[in-house]
Amino acid sequence: MSERIYVFKRFERFWHWSQAALIIALMITGFEIHGSYKLLGFGKAVGIHTIAAWSLVTLWVFAIFWHFTTGEWKQYIPTLDKVDAMIKYYLMGIFTHAPHPFKQTALKKHNPLQRLAYLGFWVFMSPMIWISGWFYLFYADWAAWGVDQYLSLEWVAFLHTVGAFMILAFFIVHIYLTTTGHTVTAHIKAMITGWEDVK
Amino acid sequence: MFISTTRALTLGLMLVYLPISSSLASTPATTPTAMPVQAAAKAATHSTADHSKFEALKKSFASGPEVTQACLSCHTEAARQVQKTKHWTWEFMNPETKQRLGKKHVINNFCTAVPSNYEFCTACHVGYGWKDEKFDFTAQENVDCLVCHDTTGSYRKLPGLAGHPNYQDMEYPPHSGKVVKAPNLGEVARNVGKSSRANCGACHFYGGGGDAVKHGDLDSSMKNPSQYLDVHMAKDGLNFTCGTCHATAGHDVPGSRYAPTASDEKHGAHMRGKKDVNPATCQACHGTRPHSAKLAKLNDHADKIACQTCHIPEFARGGIPTKMSWDWSTAGKLDKDGKPFKLKDSGGHDAYDSKKGDFKYEDNVIPEYIWFNGKVNYTLLDTKLDPSQVIRINHFEGSPDDGKSKIWPIKRFTGKQPYDMVTNQLLIPHTYGKDDSSFWSNFNWDKALTTGMQAAGGEFSGKFAFVATEMSWPITHMVAPKTDALNCQQCHGANGRLDKVPGLYIPGRDANPWLDKAGWSIALLTLLGVIAHGGLRYLMAGKRTHGEQE
Numbered sequence A: 001m002s003e004r005i006y007v008f009k010r011f012e013r014f015w016h017w018s019q020a021a022l023i024i025a026l027m028i029t030g031f032e033i034h035g036s037y038k039l040l041g042f043g044k045a046v047g048i049h050t051i052a053a054w055s056l057v058t059l060w061v062f063a064i065f066w067h068f069t070t071g072e073w074k075q076y077i078p079t080l081d082k083v084d085a086m087i088k089y090y091l092m093g094i095f096t097h098a099p100h101p102f103k104q105t106a107l108k109k110h111n112p113l114q115r116l117a118y119l120g121f122w123v124f125m126s127p128m129i130w131i132s133g134w135f136y137l138f139y140a141d142w143a144a145w146g147v148d149q150y151l152s153l154e155w156v157a158f159l160h161t162v163g164a165f166m167i168l169a170f171f172i173v174h175i176y177l178t179t180t181g182h183t184v185t186a187h188i189k190a191m192i193t194g195w196e197d198v199k
Numbered sequence B: 001m002f003i004s005t006t007r008a009l010t011l012g013l014m015l016v017y018l019p020i021s022s023s024l025a026s027t028p029a030t031t032p033t034a035m036p037v038q039a040a041a042k043a044a045t046h047s048t049a050d051h052s053k054f055e056a057l058k059k060s061f062a063s064g065p066e067v068t069q070a071c072l073s074c075h076t077e078a079a080r081q082v083q084k085t086k087h088w089t090w091e092f093m094n095p096e097t098k099q100r101l102g103k104k105h106v107i108n109n110f111c112t113a114v115p116s117n118y119e120f121c122t123a124c125h126v127g128y129g130w131k132d133e134k135f136d137f138t139a140q141e142n143v144d145c146l147v148c149h150d151t152t153g154s155y156r157k158l159p160g161l162a163g164h165p166n167y168q169d170m171e172y173p174p175h176s177g178k179v180v181k182a183p184n185l186g187e188v189a190r191n192v193g194k195s196s197r198a199n200c201g202a203c204h205f206y207g208g209g210g211d212a213v214k215h216g217d218l219d220s221s222m223k224n225p226s227q228y229l230d231v232h233m234a235k236d237g238l239n240f241t242c243g244t245c246h247a248t249a250g251h252d253v254p255g256s257r258y259a260p261t262a263s264d265e266k267h268g269a270h271m272r273g274k275k276d277v278n279p280a281t282c283q284a285c286h287g288t289r290p291h292s293a294k295l296a297k298l299n300d301h302a303d304k305i306a307c308q309t310c311h312i313p314e315f316a317r318g319g320i321p322t323k324m325s326w327d328w329s330t331a332g333k334l335d336k337d338g339k340p341f342k343l344k345d346s347g348g349h350d351a352y353d354s355k356k357g358d359f360k361y362e363d364n365v366i367p368e369y370i371w372f373n374g375k376v377n378y379t380l381l382d383t384k385l386d387p388s389q390v391i392r393i394n395h396f397e398g399s400p401d402d403g404k405s406k407i408w409p410i411k412r413f414t415g416k417q418p419y420d421m422v423t424n425q426l427l428i429p430h431t432y433g434k435d436d437s438s439f440w441s442n443f444n445w446d447k448a449l450t451t452g453m454q455a456a457g458g459e460f461s462g463k464f465a466f467v468a469t470e471m472s473w474p475i476t477h478m479v480a481p482k483t484d485a486l487n488c489q490q491c492h493g494a495n496g497r498l499d500k501v502p503g504l505y506i507p508g509r510d511a512n513p514w515l516d517k518a519g520w521s522i523a524l525l526t527l528l529g530v531i532a533h534g535g536l537r538y539l540m541a542g543k544r545t546h547g548e549q550e
Helices: A010-034 A042-070 A072-076 A083-096 A112-137 A139-145 A153-180 A186-193 B004-017 B021-026 B034-045 B064-072 B078-083 B118-124 B185-189 B197-204 B282-286 B293-301 B307-311 B445-456 B513-544
Strands: A003-006 A195-198 B322-327 B342-344 B350-353 B357-362 B368-372 B376-378 B394-396 B406-420 B464-474
Touching (some): A010 A042, A010 A186, A042 A112, A072 A112, A112 A139, A139 B293, A153 A186, A153 B513, B064 B078, B064 B185, B282 B307, B394 B464, B445 B464
Parallel strands (some): B322 B406
Antiparallel strands (some): A003 A195, B322 B357, B342 B350, B368 B406, B406 B464
């Protein structure tokens, strides 16, 4: 009735879950640094935020390397093909249990809407959070870099926070969408085991 | 010296008259334990000279200048060296502002000024006999060696004696019933040594007319401070003397409040062979990135924030409150019998004194914080002022973007003092003197101001009133152990220490409210959206079972 395909390889799963942990840690500590609440204390929050950020940078270096050497980067090439069908599915079909318009394979594991979402991540959120975060982290070196007259901490912090809110919204939707497999936990199981049941 | 002239001045003045007596006076001449203590001190200094074996000192001395002559018979250049310093001249030319400063010239809002009050103020001069303008600044025997080099604790210069110690037993303060013994000058001379905290403190702890009055970060609790009070000077710790930082050569003590080093980023650590502009900065020992790698982010703060800002969380921490305001305008009230009187506040500190007016004391004071670039402008005798404004006796310059300023802690001292309503200049009262024009003898402002201004060489129209003034004092002593430094939240949070400092964006305290509203709204709507979507799926799932469940 259903076949199983091996969608997420071991490194990919390691990447995903460690990245998830780091991003959650970054959000919790980041919004504390931002002043939204008190949890760990400002100094500790900054310490963890910094360590998590550097860990994520390191992880990304490996992830980018992995994507290029395995050709998996092609999974993220955006397409508009069947996007309308996907949107229609999430707005209507999903409630009536209509068939999923996208057939997942090991070579095409992201549906067209996912690809667009990840494109948004790459084009907006990631540069926003990384570039602003980099300048935030190296605030003390602005003068040495000769950029101190062009930047203000207030604006760097503003853009970093914009990025953070975008990622928070992304995160909420992302978690919800994991429940939209053929069972509520199917996608999560796949991300843990690597194997996805495909009808 | 480091504390410099103004302080000294004030010290002098205040000292003089103040309650000084209590701490200084209590130890004096009598101390029977002096000898063993001195012997121990000598052993600790590694000195190669035992002054008790010097022929020139094996005699009794009738006066301070006589002792000085004996000192100079070996230390041939000492007096000349001292005579070049601010401690002697009470003058300082600020090279940047070109203002002529020094105790001789400045006016403050404590005892106000030295001219016409020399005999009293010069209790804190490193000399003997400065009782009026005719003092001979070239006479070597007028230099007072003992006040800085006494190790017995028995040598004390009382206000009113123009810099001399009392050569006979003397009741002090007058009518107090307390007797200050005359020091045994020979004994003091045979026990000289390096300047201790107590030597410097004899004047610098008592500036402004009494213990702790003026600075807030210097008082008699620093004589033997605990680790908590001063991590460098603690007797059970590093046991620094003042001179450990204010490393003195040729009797010239570096580190002056008249031209402070606000930012020492350029000079950094004090290395052997290096000519230091000011060895008394934190950076001179700790460098410009003093925190360990684990605390590297704190080093990033050091370019904009003076070390003192975090590491001196409060001043007047030694249990002795410092004076925070002084209102001269209420001075001169007399009781029913026409006598001056004093009132205490609930904490037992002077709240009113007919001689001086109203006071306010505080301890464990949280400093104010300002941008400071090291440049200080003074309101001097000839400065025109706008009496509708609070007059800044001294003004610390600085701004967030001049590239030279750091955020510094200061004590802001406020007061009211006399000014001339016609010339719009500050006035100097003749406060102390045995004549009948001094304020403290007859409580008549007209006479006191006339005589004071005559002595100061200034103009007095005869019309005076009181103007509100404020004075800033850098807080740089009483460095706490690192565990007692400010923590992050004390600035990075609501109601932080730096709330009044302009030009700052502080993460954790500052955030764009519109962005926060928009961001949290979007997050909330997203959450509601997925909940609605999921809820709908859940509801529809029930129906679905009739149909196409696989």
